[in-house]
Amino acid sequence: MRVFGIDCGTEYTGWGVVEMDEVSLQRELVPVAAGAIRLDKKQKTAERLLRVHTELMALLAAYEPTVVAVEEVFFSANAKSALKLGQVRGVALMAAAASGLLVAEYAPLSIKSAVVGYGLAAKEQVQFMVARLLDLERAPEPADAADALAIAICHIHTSQTLEMQGRR
């Protein structure tokens, strides 16, 4: 299983690819790649959104994941920022569908629980654990790339749990 995690944002959209090595008996998590698409504030919104979409399409074609995982969004922030985030999220979800991939959504609480073991963990703890679980010297930067890897790891853990429970 190869998971492409996306952490949507209006400034940086992080992405990270994690593979579950099914052959090894330990079923190891293997980091494949991670990065972030930085949006140029000087560009018009429509151009920026096209850029996010084009880059994600290229990354999905290059890394050939089996599934895409994104964060569910629960907002306490204002509607204006929700609309802007929604615009980025829309082109990201669409890129997954255009690549013929299913999208799995995970609540922030589930992602933190899967990675740190504690749903209310701090951002730094998530990054520390991402590096540790993927056997990296340090968490990839920017933080959005590490967050995208955390989403991918969450999907792998969730799938394993469901599998062990005989539900998959």
Add this chain to the structure above:
Amino acid sequence: MRVFGIDCGTEYTGWGVVEMDEVSLQRELVPVAAGAIRLDKKQKTAERLLRVHTELMALLAAYEPTVVAVEEVFFSANAKSALKLGQVRGVALMAAAASGLLVAEYAPLSIKSAVVGYGLAAKEQVQFMVARLLDLERAPEPADAADALAIAICHIHTSQTLEMQGRR
């Protein structure tokens, strides 16, 4: 000038094409086409967004507008609905950029002012005036299609005003 108006929505996304006949001395508004993309609630969000994008890309290629006009969004509603609307708006704006078109945004108040002459006009008044300005027997349905035409008319009126003021 041929304007493609888009009225983004999570259930229906209306679209409408209006042309300004530059040859006629009266500079008439000519209705070209209008309709709405209805989203299937049974489909997954990513699939729905892909559908909106694919249909808009086909419509933009078919009607070859010179510009795309959309409504600016000012929200008093909750963040959850703003996020959902943002997702649709994102793929719509991206379709314009992918078609090489500029996007003009108009506030709801400006659209109503341009069509009805009164910024706080009721939805029914907008529809009545759209039919009248475009010399149609009645406003196109669903209402989202008429709203998209109103956005296109607003762009034409605004451009004319700017032109008369020598700013274009």
